[in-house]
Amino acid sequence: MTVTPRGRHAPVSEATTHRLSLLLRCLRILDGEGVGTISSRLLEERFGMNSAQIRKDLAQFGEFGVRGVGYRIPVLRDRLRGVLGLDRARIVVVAGAGNLGLALADSRNFNSPPFRVAALFDVDPAKVGTASRTGIPILAGTDIARQTQALGAEIGVVAVPAEAAGPTAAALVAGGARAIRNFAPTPLGPFRGVALKNVDLTLFLDGLSYLLAASEPAPPAPEP
Amino acid sequence: MTVTPRGRHAPVSEATTHRLSLLLRCLRILDGEGVGTISSRLLEERFGMNSAQIRKDLAQFGEFGVRGVGYRIPVLRDRLRGVLGLDRARIVVVAGAGNLGLALADSRNFNSPPFRVAALFDVDPAKVGTASRTGIPILAGTDIARQTQALGAEIGVVAVPAEAAGPTAAALVAGGARAIRNFAPTPLGPFRGVALKNVDLTLFLDGLSYLLAASEPAPPAPEP
Numbered sequence: 001m002t003v004t005p006r007g008r009h010a011p012v013s014e015a016t017t018h019r020l021s022l023l024l025r026c027l028r029i030l031d032g033e034g035v036g037t038i039s040s041r042l043l044e045e046r047f048g049m050n051s052a053q054i055r056k057d058l059a060q061f062g063e064f065g066v067r068g069v070g071y072r073i074p075v076l077r078d079r080l081r082g083v084l085g086l087d088r089a090r091i092v093v094v095a096g097a098g099n100l101g102l103a104l105a106d107s108r109n110f111n112s113p114p115f116r117v118a119a120l121f122d123v124d125p126a127k128v129g130t131a132s133r134t135g136i137p138i139l140a141g142t143d144i145a146r147q148t149q150a151l152g153a154e155i156g157v158v159a160v161p162a163e164a165a166g167p168t169a170a171a172l173v174a175g176g177a178r179a180i181r182n183f184a185p186t187p188l189g190p191f192r193g194v195a196l197k198n199v200d201l202t203l204f205l206d207g208l209s210y211l212l213a214a215s216e217p218a219p220p221a222p223e224p
Numbered sequence: 225m226t227v228t229p230r231g232r233h234a235p236v237s238e239a240t241t242h243r244l245s246l247l248l249r250c251l252r253i254l255d256g257e258g259v260g261t262i263s264s265r266l267l268e269e270r271f272g273m274n275s276a277q278i279r280k281d282l283a284q285f286g287e288f289g290v291r292g293v294g295y296r297i298p299v300l301r302d303r304l305r306g307v308l309g310l311d312r313a314r315i316v317v318v319a320g321a322g323n324l325g326l327a328l329a330d331s332r333n334f335n336s337p338p339f340r341v342a343a344l345f346d347v348d349p350a351k352v353g354t355a356s357r358t359g360i361p362i363l364a365g366t367d368i369a370r371q372t373q374a375l376g377a378e379i380g381v382v383a384v385p386a387e388a389a390g391p392t393a394a395a396l397v398a399g400g401a402r403a404i405r406n407f408a409p410t411p412l413g414p415f416r417g418v419a420l421k422n423v424d425l426t427l428f429l430d431g432l433s434y435l436l437a438a439s440e441p442a443p444p445a446p447e448p
Contacts, residue, residue, distance in 0.1 A: 013239065014431055015238070015239040017430060017431050017434045018427050018431065021426060021427050021430040021431070022422070022424060022427070024430075025411075025424060047411055048412075048414050048420075083434070083437075084430050084433060084434050085433035085434050085435075085437025085440070086430065090429070090433055090436070092429065098327065099323045099324070099326045100323070100327035100331075102323045103322065103324035103327050104425060106323065107324075107409065107425050108409060109409040109424060109425045109426045110425040110426060112426065114433070115426075115429045115433075155429065155433075155436075157428075178436055179432040179433075179435055179436050180432075181428050181429070185331065185332060185333040187246070187249075187250070187271050187272065188272075189272055190272050195438075196272075197428070197431060197435075198246070200245065200249060200333060201328060201331050201333045201334040202249070202333045202339075203242050203245050203246070204334070204381075204405050204421070205314070205334065205339045205379065205405070206241060206244075206245040206248075206310065207238055207241050207245070207421060208419055209308060209310055209338070209339075209379075209403075210307070210308050210309050211309075211419035212309050212314070212378060212379075212403050212419065213307075213308070213309025214419075215402070
């Protein structure tokens with residue numbers, strides 16, 4: 001799915017937004033070090049990024065490079081934040097306080113501005129009323145729609161077992177979530193007006209095995 | 225990075241391998257239900273996939289569709305398994321037995337054939353010698369290289385804190401891992417001859433906020 005955020009540029013693919021996110025992270029690191037400009041070549045050397053791909057991606061959003069100098073980091077960083085919709089706060093709720101939900105909610109990457117994880121939900125009475133390691137409250141899984149609305153959450157994360165994923169996503173949408181990230185091991189159907197992305201953990205291994213296969217001879221054909 | 229596995233087809237992007245993985249999952253579900261053939265249109269209706277994209281992706285690997293009938297599921301499934309390098313067993317080790325490492329190792333998606341998670345590693349003496357919920361042994365984090373080699377692991381997963389990620393990845397590579405999936409919140413540099421993929425959990429939210437931004441007016445310009 002490609003869309004045009006705010007009519008400011010041509011739609012870009014999810015692969016591109018992933019690369020832009022990674023680039024933005026690198027720019028933040030450099031900015032924190034006081035670096036003012038950087039070339040795509042140095043981005044490749046330092047962070048292992050593909051400099052040609054960087055230039056191609058950025059060309060879609062205007063002219064950022066200065067010949068012989070490189071990219072002006074604060075300018076590029078702010079522009080990427082706008083493109084990625086990161087120029088305003090976003091409340092997130094995570095349904096499921098198992099290992100995955102807790103790992104996400106307590107991650108300093110996941111729960112970091114402009115995103116704020118406001119609550120976890122779980123159906124386990126022993127967990128409800130407690131908090132995660134970093135202090136995120138765990139609320140009742142029966143209360144998802146109401147709490148999602150009360151918290152003003154725009155993004156709902158589904159980290160529950162497969163059999164609970166459908167009703168959980170529906171409750172998040174009922175509570176006003178306009179974007180759903182589904183980590184449950186089952187694809188969820190589309191919801192009208194909701195950006196839905198399924199994440200299959202297997203993909204992380206499948207992608208690697210594809211690369212491993214590149215360096216291997218074909219397996220022997222099975223006996224007829 | 226695009227490569228040509230086993231010289232059997234043109235190289236495809238990671239975005240394509242992700243889509244093929246999702247398609248393969250859907251085919252497994254259908255096969256389990258005894259369905260023999262399916263059209264791209266029905267794949268779209270049932271699983272929310274993009275039928276035009278499916279046809280385009282599959283066209284790279286040969287002719288699978290039968291006009292008026294659809295795709296023959298067992299044939300397509302076996303071909304995709306070959307393309308994705310899933311036609312042989314792959315041993316995986318997960319470094320870091322925190323919430324994320326445990327979530328991955330105990331996931332029935334992540335730890336499923338042809339992948340087998342053979343061990344977790346952790347530096348916490350209270351965890352070493354125990355096992356995860358699904359019975360995966362937690363071994364000493366000081367022993368990564370030796371155990372990775374002993375287990376014959378091809379894939380290493382880094383799920384440790386940022387400050388430990390570099391040495392952990394190096395130990396996995398020293399033990400013979402040829403592919404690394406890094407979930408730590410820091411990019412890892414390239415290792416020669418090793419397929420390395422960094423996963424930034426923030427990407428899952430950035431991708432959604434990009435979609436959210438599509439339906440929003442541009443934020444007001446800051447005061448000069």
